[in-house]
Amino acid sequence: MKRWSQVNSFRAQSVVGSFTLCDVKLEKRFRGALPIEEHGWQIGVIVGRSGSGKTSIAKQLFRDGYIRGFEYTHQCVLDDFPEELETGEITKALCSVGFASPPDWLKSYDCLSQGEKMRVDIARALCLDKPLIVFDEFTSVVDREIAKVSAFAISKAVRRSKKKFIAVTCHYDVVDWLEPDWVFCTDDMTFSRKKGLGRPLNSKSVGAAIAFGKCFGNITI
Numbered sequence: 001m002k003r004w005s006q007v008n009s010f011r012a013q014s015v016v017g018s019f020t021l022c023d024v025k026l027e028k029r030f031r032g033a034l035p036i037e038e039h040g041w042q043i044g045v046i047v048g049r050s051g052s053g054k055t056s057i058a059k060q061l062f063r064d065g066y067i068r069g070f071e072y073t074h075q076c077v078l079d080d081f082p083e084e085l086e087t088g089e090i091t092k093a094l095c096s097v098g099f100a101s102p103p104d105w106l107k108s109y110d111c112l113s114q115g116e117k118m119r120v121d122i123a124r125a126l127c128l129d130k131p132l133i134v135f136d137e138f139t140s141v142v143d144r145e146i147a148k149v150s151a152f153a154i155s156k157a158v159r160r161s162k163k164k165f166i167a168v169t170c171h172y173d174v175v176d177w178l179e180p181d182w183v184f185c186t187d188d189m190t191f192s193r194k195k196g197l198g199r200p201l202n203s204k205s206v207g208a209a210i211a212f213g214k215c216f217g218n219i220t221i
Contacts, residue, residue, distance in 0.1 A: 032189035034061065041181035043158055044166040045174060047206060048186030057186065058134050058168045065132030065166070067125045072109035077120055080109065085127060093123040096160070098153030115146040122154055126161055133158075138167035139174055151177035172203040 030053035036044065046054050059066050072080045081090045094105065099119040109117060118141065125133045139147035151167075155178045158165040167174060175183055182193045185206040194201050 030056065030186070030189070032057065032184070032186070032191075034184050034191060036182060042162075042164055043155060043178055043180040044164075045178060045180045045183045046166060046168045046186065047172055047175065047183060048170065050170055052186035054168050054170070054186050055136055057184075058136060058166065062132060062134045062166060065130055065134040065164075066136070067121075067128075067133055068136050070121055070124055075108050076106050077109050077112065078105050081124060081127060090123075090127070093127050093157075094120065096153070096157035097123045097126070098150050099123065115142040115150060118142060119150055119154075122157075126157060126163065126165075130163070132164040132166070134166045134168065136168040138169040139171055140169060144171075144173060147171065147174065148177050155179055172206055175201055175203045175206060 032053075034057075046058055048054050070080070074080050078087065078090055081093075091102075091105065094100065097119045099105075099116055101116075104112065104116060109120065112120065118139065122133075122135060125135060139151060142150065151174055154165075167178060167180075179200040180194070182191065183201050183206055184191050187206075190206075192201055192205055
């Protein structure tokens with residue numbers, strides 16, 4: 001896995017679109033820097049409006065930890081977890097992320113609600129033998145009350161697991177509930193870090209307070 005020291009002060013540049021129209025080449029590029037360190041943090045958030053480069057940046061900088069699209073093939077969601085895990089370990093993981101409903105554990109993934117699916121996905125991610133989990137579209141498909149409860153439970157689960165977790169999302173309110181150690185806002189490519197034992201970062205300090213997204217990067221025609 002890439003050492004965090006290699007990511008420190010790394011300048012990200014992602015080409016997310018390149019096409020030719022009447023012999024004119026159009027490209028959209030994003031530039032930014034995430035001065036994070038190897039130690040001293042557990043939860044980070046990459047947040048910003050749609051099309052601002054969140055996924056491209058997450059994939060480029062944290063490729064080894066990027067999680068998206070688990071496969072579910074069994075009639076019981078418990079059977080979709082790694083075979084080497086005991087049932088008690090699986091149910092403990094599900095409870096830790098706020099999905100403590102034994103009857104629903106016996107359903108197939110397709111029969112679960114969107115909120116339940118998200119929590120199952122994150123429970124599976126936390127069960128992986130990975131020191132870093134990068135979860136895209138975090139809480140994007142659930143209502144904000146479910147998002148609040150889920151994010152709070154997931155934050156506690158991550159802290160107990162000793163893993164590193166990065167949520168990639170277009171919802172700024174997640175910052176209030178996850179209480180991350182750092183936030184990178186792709187609206188203006190700014191990085192914010194929690195200062196020691198000081199007050200937690202909040203959504204008012206990132207793009208949610210901006211009426212319109214700030215232009216950044218460049219378009220070459």
